[in-house]
Amino acid sequence: MDNMKLPKEKVGDFLAKLGKEKFRVPQQMEGSSKFAPLNGESNADFTLSNTTVPPKSIFYPQTETLYRYNVGETAMEAPGEVDEMIIMGIRPCDARALSTVDKLFTWDPVDPYYKSRRDKATMVGLACQEPRTNCFCTSVGGGPASTEGLDILMTDLGDSYLFQVLTEKGEKICQEAGDILVKSDDSDVQAAEKLHNDAAQKIVRGIDSQDIPEKLPQLWESEIWKKVSDPCLGCGACTFLCPTCHCFDIQDEVEGLEGRRCRVWDSCMFKEYTLHTSGHNPRPSRRERTRNRINHKYSYFVDKFxxxxxxxxxxxxxxxxxxxxxxxxxxxxxxxx
Amino acid sequence: MSEQFEPNVVAFLCNWCSYAGADLAGTSRIQYPPNLNVIRVMCTGRINPLFVINAFQQGADGVLVSGCHPGDCHYMEGNYFARRRFTMMKELLDYVGVDNKRFHMSWVSASEGAKWKDVVKSTVDEAKEVGPFAQFQRNKINW
Amino acid sequence: MADLEKLITVAKETVSRDDVKYLIGWRQGTYGFRVSPHFITEPEEADKLIFSPLCSNNLATYLTLVEKLPVPRGQEADTRKIALMVKGCDSRAVVQQLVEQGIKRESVIILGCPCQGVVDLAKVEEKFPAGLEQVAARWDDGKIVFQFSDGEKAVPREEVLADKCLRCRYPNPVLADTLLWEEVEAGSSSDEYADVSELEAKTPEERWSFWEAQFSSCVRCYSCRNVCPMCYCEDCILDRLNPTWVNRSNNISENTAFHLSRAFHLAGRCIECGECERVCPVNIPIMTLNRKLTKEVREKFAYEPGTDPASKPLQASYRPNDQENFIL
Known part of the structure; x- marks a missing residue:
């Protein structure tokens, strides 16, 4: 399909035409930003760089009910179907994070809760033009205009967004939008490519990650883990707000005779994460926990996926x-x- | 008949004074509102302030904490500690927007059946006045 | 005036002592205006120590955060001292930990750093967007001077200092074994709890809608709890499952219960270092909640935690004539 353009003044029409209730867009809340449904007025903010809370919360929410039950009975009630969603304005790094996590959740067994949401979602990404100081996507295989995990890549051309359609899902969106979208020509694509390249040039931090997965296991007993974890507070900020961290804990919550089994985000930086019933903790201090966090990202996951x-x-x-x-x-x- | 709101008030009573005071009110056939869910504890000093937060989470519309008058504590000083704790708890609840009329503390001795009636009446009336509690009740949340 | 040479000399002496396990100070972070706690076991590592308006971390939290691992059979527990650099507010945390017997006096060496106020990173980064370049800073007569590679930039202290520092009444350590340089003038700052009164003046409904919005954004990462020097229970109620005081799920009910429990556990103990608010990734104004209780504690019980090593903890003591005008 041809590339399309969405004039900025038509964004409201675009949202309305496709159905506002379907959209999950970046929004600035009280003290942080996150992806949330549109409510009433268009409150999408596509100028935000990465949201504080990553969009993983749409696909595996912090708290998710697996099923409900009544105490003393055997019947279980599964949660209802998920509606179609359009995730608009997701940054390429966050979209890549989801396709990374897909590998785990669709591995063995397939996670039906996650899968159904992923299947129902169309990902409309927004290329990064102003990477922040600590962005280093280019070092780990991504880029400010990476298309991995996206159905459409949007690029801000100033007065309009260029829509580069990547998949059938993306095509469907464009067809539905009809004449709100206008045709684009080659000069737009060239302009977008220039913006993409410029953005990549603006990334100041990075590391050559090539040989890290290989090296990490040899450093198991290295003293660097003690050094880097000394100041660690053992809080969950790094993991809860990481777009690829996906650990969860399963809890039964009972109120009176009604109960539910739910899963909630958990963090490998917490002491109780690996605590055994016996009181033994195989990762007794923050040194082991920090080591695990880095190893999981740069070694274990690489080995497996x-x-x-x-x-x-x-x-x-x-x-x-x-x-x-x-x-x-x-x-x-x-x-x- | 119009449905009148009947609040659910959780009362934490100390075994030695307030519980006995409530008992006395009963045996003396003093009538007082039946909206109370009484939880008997050995001393007000044993009441963890988190009980109050938890009661609200689990569906209380009001909470009452009652114990011996200062100086009368069966354990000498339990109610003095409780007094400090709940002074601050009351302020904290009020500050986050839980209406002041939902949480009360009282001193009722074993001989004060009549005072018990007054305390319960005013507690229940005030909870009625502010209506059902929904701010952070658990089952108001879409699970 | 902060004397870096003196600081490094004293640190080297201290860490060379046989009875000292390690020293905790501050060092320049990896980028921008960041600063990281610096754990020193060897004297040469002391060269990296700094003390500047960027050193906001309260290091007292590491005294109680340290994991108590089981001692292997046949080995003796390491009872060496921990040396710690403290600002005025940090020293109050140490004092309060001593009052509560959370730590032993003989197990710490306190190096006092009289302080002229630390910056609020958000305020600084609004003025100078953080780049990769490591920027140092220093105090200079009512101004904070940032040292960029292309020159220095001075900003009036009021514009970048953290709120807690603008109303600081304890710039000098309350308790110290060694005072690293002469005390700074306490100044005339007073604390009228304007932020608290502003919220108090609203109706209960307005107050709830304020806190409801704040508590809903909480992600329950517990950085506020972990960074708090006063939160050091070995078995925190938030980690406990039997009984489950606060469910793990993230919703307004549990989040409110979490924040109320956390705030209440600090009643009469919070020393107002403001670390909880600084570390919150979603910027919940946690101090506005804590300060309500500090205010009540000060007004009703004339108690100020962390100022007197000989005092008794507020909630473990009482006066027969404590006021009780709210009691029926």
């Missing part, structure tokens, strides 16, 4: 209260061997 489970969005660096910097850790890893 062939990709690094880090997309270089920079959230963990931006939000760490004590300046634990994953790029700094990785460069120490490279030095240590």
């Amino acid at each position: 062939g990709v690094i489970a880090c997309v270089g969005c920079g959230r963990c660096i931006n939000l760490c209260p004590v300046n634990i910097d994953i790029l700094n850790i990785l460069s120490q890893v490279k030095e240590a061997l």
Whole structure:
């Protein structure tokens, strides 16, 4: 399908035509930003760079009911069907994160909750033009205009958005939008490509991640883990706000005679994450927990699924209260061997 | 008949004074509103302030904490500690927007059946006045 | 005036002592205006120490955050001291930990750093967007001077200092074994709790809608709890499953219960270092909640935590004539 253009003044029409209730868009809330449904007035903010809370929360929410039950009975009630969604304005790194996590959730067994949401969602990405200081997507296989995991890639051309259609799902959206979208020509694509290249040039941080997955296992007992984890507070900011972190805990919550089994985000940086009933903890201190976090992203996940489970969005660096910097850790890893 | 709102008030009573006071009100055939769910504890000093938060989460429209008058505590000083705790708890609840009329503390001795009636009446009336509690009740949330 | 040479000399001496396990100070972070806690075991590592308006971390939290691992059979527990650099507010945390017997006096060495106020990173980054370049800063007579590679930029202190520092009444350490340089003038700042009063003046409904919006955005990462020097229970109620005080699920009911429990556990203990608010990734004004209780504690019980090592914890003591005008 040809590339299309969405004039900026038509964004409202576009949202309305496709059905506002379907959209999940980046929004600035009280003190943070996240993806949320549109409510009433168009409150989408496509100028935000990465949202504070990554869009993973749409696909595996922080709290998800697996089923409901009544105490003393055997019947279970599964949650209802999911509606179609259009995730508009997702940044390429976050979209890559989801296609990374897909590998895990559709592995063995397939996670029906996650899968059904993914199937129902169309991803309309927005190419990055102003990467932040701690963005390093180009070091881990991505880029400010990466198309992985996207159905449409939008590029801000100033007075309009260029829609580069990548999949059938994306085509469907464009057809539905009808004449709200206008045809684009080659000069638009060239302009967009220039913007993409410029953006890639603006990324200041990075690391050569090629040999890291290989090296990490040899550093198991290295003293760097103690050093980098000394200031760690053991909070969940880095993992909860990481677009690829996907660990969860299953809890039964009972109120009176009604109960539900739900899963909630969990973090490998918490002490209770690996705590055994016996009181033994195989990861007794923050040294082991930090080591696990880095190893999981740059070694275990690579072994199993062939990709690094880090997309270089920079959230963990931006939000760490004590300046634990994953790029700094990785460069120490490279030095240590 | 119009449905009148009947609040669900959780009352934490100390075993030695307020519970006995409520008992006395009963045996003296003093009538008071039946909206109370009484939880008997050994001393007000044993009431963890989180009980109050939890009661609200689990569906209480009002909470009452009642114990011995200062100086009368069966354990000498339990109610003095409770007094400090709930002074702050009351302020905290009010500050986040839980109406002041939903949480009360009282001193009722074993001989004060009549005072017990007044305390319950005013507690229940005030909870009625502010209506059902929905701010952070668990089952108001779409699970 | 912060004397870096003195600081490094003292740090080297301290960390060379046989009875000192390690020293905790601050060092320049990996980019921009960031600063990271610096754990030193060898004297040469002390050269990286800094003390500047960027050193906002309260290091007292590491005294209680340290994991107590089981001692292997046949080995003796390491009872060496931990040396710690403290600002005024940080020293109050140490004092309060001592008051509560959370730490032992003989197990810490307190290096006092009289402080002229630290910056609020958000305010600074609004003025100077953070780049990769590591920027240092220093105090200069009512101004904060940022040292960029292409020159220095001075900003009046009021524009970039953290709110807690603008109303600071304890710029000098309350308790210290060594005072690294002469005390700074306490100044005339007073604390009228304007932020708290502003919220108090609203109706309960308005207050709830304010907090409801704030609590809903909480992601429950627990950085506020972990960074707090006063939150050091070995078995936190938030981690407990039997009984489950607060469910793990993220919704307004559990989030409110979490925030109320956390705030209440700090009643009469919060030393107002503001770390909880600083670290919150979703910027919940946690101090506005904590300060309500500090205000009540000060007004009703004339108690100020972390100022007197000889005092008793507020909630573990009482006066027979404590006011009780709210009691029926």
